[in-house]
Amino acid sequence: MLITKRVEFSASHVCRNPLLSDQENEELFGAAANPHGHGHNYVVDVTVEGDPDPVTGMVMDLKQLKELVNREVIQAYDHRFLNREVEPFDRVVPTVENIAIDIWNRLAPHLGQKGSRLESIRVYETPDLFVDYFGEAA
Amino acid sequence: MIRVTRKYRFSASHRLHAAGLSASENAELYGKCNNPYGHGHNYEIEVSARGPVEGRSGRVLDPRILDGLVEEQVLQPFDCKNLNLDSTAFEDVVPTTENLAREIYRRLAVKWTSAFPGPWPVLEKVRIAETPRNIFEVKEYGET
Numbered sequence: 001m002l003i004t005k006r007v008e009f010s011a012s013h014v015c016r017n018p019l020l021s022d023q024e025n026e027e028l029f030g031a032a033a034n035p036h037g038h039g040h041n042y043v044v045d046v047t048v049e050g051d052p053d054p055v056t057g058m059v060m061d062l063k064q065l066k067e068l069v070n071r072e073v074i075q076a077y078d079h080r081f082l083n084r085e086v087e088p089f090d091r092v093v094p095t096v097e098n099i100a101i102d103i104w105n106r107l108a109p110h111l112g113q114k115g116s117r118l119e120s121i122r123v124y125e126t127p128d129l130f131v132d133y134f135g136e137a138a
Numbered sequence: 139m140i141r142v143t144r145k146y147r148f149s150a151s152h153r154l155h156a157a158g159l160s161a162s163e164n165a166e167l168y169g170k171c172n173n174p175y176g177h178g179h180n181y182e183i184e185v186s187a188r189g190p191v192e193g194r195s196g197r198v199l200d201p202r203i204l205d206g207l208v209e210e211q212v213l214q215p216f217d218c219k220n221l222n223l224d225s226t227a228f229e230d231v232v233p234t235t236e237n238l239a240r241e242i243y244r245r246l247a248v249k250w251t252s253a254f255p256g257p258w259p260v261l262e263k264v265r266i267a268e269t270p271r272n273i274f275e276v277k278e279y280g281e282t
Binding site: 015017019020028029030092093094095096097098100101127128129130131132133134 | 139140141142143144145146191194195196197198200201202
């Protein structure tokens with residue numbers, strides 16, 4: 001069974017690869033390469049897979065999941081300029097793809113006990129653009 | 139691998155009427171969707187592509203290229219159109235949203251490699267909502 005917890009954060013970013021020239025970045029990313037950055041209200045769906053525990057009837061304790069996501073992701077990301085304030089985005093372009101991978105990397109080590117495991121991370125950059133990441137193995 | 143999905147909207151009218159059936163059979167089969175003057179929907183489509191994150195850009199695809207492809211292949215032909223009368227795709231095919239989903243998938247698949255010439259990203263699926271409660275999905279439809 002899959003259970004999904006949705007959380008939100010607001011952050012700014014600039015899509016700019018420091019290894020490329022200004023012109024190359026503008027060609028590659030368009031308006032998203034504006035050096036002063038711009039922001040989004042991101043929505044994150046964290047999906048955990050597992051069987052309901054016969055005693056509690058739950059796949060996992062949603063309160064614990066919420067606290068984990070707040071501690072590992074929201075506190076780091078919310079109301080930040082991702083490129084300047086959040087690792088690894090000082091060296092990795094904070095596209096929505098790379099944000100999904102980083103959220104997975106932050107959460108996966110803490111999940112997987114007691115028979116449940118991280119299934120997927122979905123990140124909406126806008127209501128019309130989102131990505132799904134299922135881990136390196138998928 | 140990452141799946142990237144982008145949403146688009148268009149508005150169109152259609153009438154569900156199977157040419158091989160009688161008027162009363164059509165009325166019975168399609169109910170109010172067989173209304174002779176047609177009716178319309180605000181369609182919402184989701185186009186999903188799958189691929190690895192490309193190192194230089196940190197992205198699976200350039201959304202501007204996908205936007206251009208969808209604009210040319212889907213929005214221009216279908217937005218504010220009568221599907222039965224304005225599109226050759228539905229001359230012999232009833233424009234149910236099942237068939238519309240297949241047609242949209244086919245139109246994107248035909249031009250996919252000219253828009254995205256490399257091995258990645260691949261077109262994974264098209265999802266179309268005719269209304270918020272009627273939703274159809276096509277994956278890797280094999281008519282390209």
